[in-house]
Amino acid sequence: MAATRRSVQEYLDTLDDAAWGAASEVKPKFVSRSDPAAQWTGAMKGHALFAYATNYLIDLDHAVIVDVEASRAIRQAEVGAARTMIDRAQDRFGLYPERLAADSAYGSAEMLGWLVHERGIEPHIPVFDKSERRDGTFERAEFSYDRKRDLYTCPRGKELRQYRRRFASPRDGVDDEGFMRYRASKLDCDACALKPRCCPNGPARKILRSIHEGARDMARDIAATDAYVTSRRERKKVEVLFAHLKRILKLDRLRLRGPNGARDEFHLAAAAQNLRKLAKLIFFFIPVEIVDKVWPLVRTRWPRRHVGAVQDP
Ligand code: SF4
16 A cells, blocks of 8 residues: 555656656556556557656667666657756766767657757657658648748749738747648649649648758758768667667566656666676776786686676676
């Protein structure tokens, strides 16, 4: 009963946290009575279960875990956890990463805008894009944006603007969700032969542009570079760590309840993984003469089983 009260209290304490309660307003299908912060999820491709997610911030050069954050097992919470870890790594270690390599779950407009405009970090992240069309009509990518004049040009060469008249007090035209609307002229579209392929169901074509579109464009440009290919390859290092966590350390079930219980277990597991990595890396920094002297002593003193563990963590 005491454990239940603690986990419920922790759940209430984290309701406003970006990696927990504030991550999404969607009501979960089921809520655990003994551990309400755990997320009901079917993402494991088996039976749905209550779960927590662990998030790593790693140094891509050596695959050393720099920070760990527990969160709800939903995408929005994982993005919130990533922001927390980036800020914490800067505050505690003075680490200012030049680039962040991550999968498309981190490619939302808000996250890219935050990385580029607020933290000055290059996003080596696939852009989360829903503008793709499957009905054969023109996609947004076929409309070019002119930054200086703040307008789109359609395949027919016509302009799509936010406003076609001047206002006494200028308007930014941004809606509550952070989008601006660019519209073609109805006169242009009515007379256009491409209308059936452009806006068959509307009077004129309309394009939505996020206020973070500049950051999204930057991520798209980076995705076309060789550096991005390298980042995408290096990103697998974090997947290796997660696979190691589940298969070797067998952390597929938590013993402690509540966000703090999950946090403690994930931190201990990450510390164990870093120690194994350290055992691997340390021989790179010890002069060869010392290794030659110490190694025979280690071999005779420790049973072979332990020596093997040091050699091949
Ligand atoms: S329908 Fe309108 S927006 Fe589409 S190509 Fe023609 S003129 Fe341009």
